[in-house]
Amino acid sequence: MEELKNTLKQQIIESLNLEGMKPEDIEDSAPLFGEGLGLDSIDSLELMVLLERNYGIKIEDAREGRKVLESVDAMAAYIQANRKI
Numbered sequence: 133m134e135e136l137k138n139t140l141k142q143q144i145i146e147s148l149n150l151e152g153m154k155p156e157d158i159e160d161s162a163p164l165f166g167e168g169l170g171l172d173s174i175d176s177l178e179l180m181v182l183l184e185r186n187y188g189i190k191i192e193d194a195r196e197g198r199k200v201l202e203s204v205d206a207m208a209a210y211i212q213a214n215r216k217i
Contacts, residue, residue, distance in 0.1 A: 136208045144204075147182045148175055160205045168203070176201055183207075188216030 141155035144164075148171070162168040165176070179201050183189040189211065191197045200210045 133208055133212065136211060137204050140204055140207055140211070143182055143186060144179065147178050158204060160208075161203050164201055164203060179207075183211070187211050187214075189214050 137160055138155050141158045144150070144158065145153050145155065158169060164179075165171045171179075176197065180191055180197065183191065183200075191200060200206055
């Protein structure tokens with residue numbers, strides 16, 4: 133699970149062009165939106181594309197998406213349970 137979290141952090145940094153940020157700068161349980169990493173709705177779309185492209189996971193329900201994209205911990209748990217690739 134730790135390897136998946138580190139990979140996810142790197143993918144988030146790359147897909148959102150978070151310049152100057154390293155994986156260790158992102159806390160596993162910190163919120164990705166709002167006061168945490170400070171991502172916005174455009175970033176959430178990018179993260180949905182990341183999940184579909186890299187893990188074969190397509191999230192249709194916005195409420196489910198909010199839960200999945202809450203933190204790196206939430207994303208990793210969802211990927212482990214639903215990975216298709």
